[in-house]
Amino acid sequence: xxxxxVVGNWKMNNTIAESTQLAQEVLAQLGxxxxxxxxxxxxxFLAIQAVGSVIGGSPVQLxxxxxxxxxxxxxxxxxxxxxxxxxxxxxxxxxxxERRQYFGETNSTVNLKVKKAMSEGLTVIMCVGETLEERxxxxxxxxxxxxxxxxxxxxxDITGLVIAYEPVWAIGTGKTASSAQAEEVHDxxxxxxxxxxxxxxxxxxxIQYGGSVKPSNAAELFAMPNIDGGLIxxxxxxxxDFVAIVKAAAEN
Ligand code: 13P
Numbered sequence: 001x002x003x004x005x006v007v008g009n010w011k012m013n014n015t016i017a018e019s020t021q022l023a024q025e026v027l028a029q030l031g032x033x034x035x036x037x038x039x040x041x042x043x044x045f046l047a048i049q050a051v052g053s054v055i056g057g058s059p060v061q062l063x064x065x066x067x068x069x070x071x072x073x074x075x076x077x078x079x080x081x082x083x084x085x086x087x088x089x090x091x092x093x094x095x096x097x098e099r100r101q102y103f104g105e106t107n108s109t110v111n112l113k114v115k116k117a118m119s120e121g122l123t124v125i126m127c128v129g130e131t132l133e134e135r136x137x138x139x140x141x142x143x144x145x146x147x148x149x150x151x152x153x154x155x156x157d158i159t160g161l162v163i164a165y166e167p168v169w170a171i172g173t174g175k176t177a178s179s180a181q182a183e184e185v186h187d188x189x190x191x192x193x194x195x196x197x198x199x200x201x202x203x204x205x206x207i208q209y210g211g212s213v214k215p216s217n218a219a220e221l222f223a224m225p226n227i228d229g230g231l232i233x234x235x236x237x238x239x240x241d242f243v244a245i246v247k248a249a250a251e252n
Contacts (some may be wrong), residue, residue: 002206004222004249005162005229007040007063007125008236009093009210019047023054025239034059036250037229040091041236045079052088061123063091066099066228069112075167091123093231095151097168108151114151118161124232125162125208126151128189132169140167141188148192158197162206163189164231170211172233179220179227180210185228215244 007154014022018127023041030039040061052062066162068078084092095110117124126172128147130140144165152158165185177185180184186207193202209221210231219228229249 001229005206005208006037006232006246006249007042008232008242009042009065010236011233012044013237014043014047016047016050019043020050020054022239023051026242027055027058027060029239029243030246032058037246039246042093048087061091062089063093065093065095067092067113067117069116081117081122091125093118093125096127097129097166097171107147110151113151115142115155118155123160123162125164127164127166129166129168135169138176140185144185144189145192148189156212158201162208164210165189166210166231174212176212176217179224182221183213183224183226190226213245215241217250218245219252222249
């Protein structure tokens with residue numbers, strides 16, 4: 001039985017003060033003793049430490065939105081795995097489609113980051129997903145399979161890894177993949193993992209869905225056999241909506 005995981009990706013939203021307040025609201029609405037599923041929130045790097053002091057000791061996991069694969073050095077504007085760990089992060093999102101689309105990330109840079117973060121013991125959420133053009137061209141399966149294969153190249157042990165399937169056309173657009181569309185790709189991802197790592201490893205792998213998840217569609221998505229939670233953008237900026245989605249995951 002896989003424990004569901006729901007993570008709020010706050011993207012480039014909220015000042016330090018706003019982030020602190022949102023984290024407090026999430027904690028208050030979730031309840032200190034919440035244990036129904038794994039929960040994380042991913043503020044901007046600037047607010048990581050402040051949010052960490054709000055959620056420290058609670059069931060909510062501090063998550064980074066990105067990391068670099070080197071320990072330190074001349075990489076202006078970047079933050080290393082060593083640094084985010086020292087700031088209290090247990091989880092990191094790698095290869096989000098916005099990183100791929102606007103910041104030049106490729107399957108090979110994603111691979112370097114995944115290797116580094118996993119070797120340092122972080123829970124990695126590796127994002128994959130096709131664009132609208134790719135879906136319409138009928139190459140969703142091929143694109144997502146190569147993102148998974150190339151992102152994991154050379155990694156022998158994927159214990160603890162989470163994959164987030166986020167169809168680019170469903171992110172921030174209000175267009176959710178139907179639960180059947182999402183399930184089809186989640187099943188395909190699990191089949192790729194069976195080929196690479198075997199049945200036992202694949203059956204433990206958690207695959208989140210992301211793309212316009214809301215309180216109104218969360219339960220239906222999370223009820224699908226291969227959907228093990230969600231990576232939530234817009235709806236995670238509202239504590240009540242985010243907590244409603246978390247509770248939907250805990251009940252499914
Ligand atoms: P939305 O929930 O705003 O569509 O964003 C999804 C996402 O990109 C989460 O990482």
